[in-house]
Amino acid sequence: MIEDLFTSFLSSLSSLFQLALIIFPLLIIIEFLKEYGVIDKIGKFFSPLMKLLKLPQDAILPVSVGFLIGLTYGAGVIITVGKEKGFSTIDLTKILILVGISHALIEETVIFAGVGANAIIVLTVRVLSAIIATIFYTKFISVSYQR
Structure with a gap:
């Protein structure tokens, strides 16, 4: 039993290290993108979506990363x-609903297309489902938490 616990611990530590190898460079790249104004350009593109979903403009970065890279x-x-940025619990929940349904759009769309699915339909359904679910949460569920 102790051997199993030790093996599990080492496996978890290895997974954590692998995540750090990906997340740290990603955060550094994001800082460069911020510095050179790329994030602002992405922000202008996603601005109407943020307004529709009643999310702060600062939510553009995590939503974009979730859409492109995944959860x-x-x-x-x-x-x-x-x-x-001090996002509220409601804003974080909306971001997670949005990204949870439509994460890794490029990667997963390519995978689905590779097994014969229509990429445009897959992409459209995933994005629209995410937006509709987030709007539903914004209009109906989050209102009860604000009271």
């Missing part, structure tokens, strides 16, 4: 930016 690696950015 596993995007979570580090979501947590970091959420703490840095």
Whole structure:
């Protein structure tokens, strides 16, 4: 039993190290993108979506990273930016609903297309489902938490 616990511990430590190898460079790249104004350009593109979902403009970065990279690696950015910008629990929940349904859009769309699915339909359904679910949460569920 102790051997199993030790093996599990080493496996968890290895996984944590692998995540750090991905998340730290990602955060450094994001800082460079901020410095050179790329994040602002992405922000202008996603601005109407943020307004529709009643999310702060600062949510653009974690949403973009989640859309493009996915939940596993995007979570580090979501947590970091959420703490840095002081997102409310409701805003974080909306971000996680949005990204949870439509994470890793490029990677997963390519995988689905590779097994014969129509990439445009897959992409459209995932993005629209995420937006509709987030709007539903914004209009109906989060209102009860604000009272």
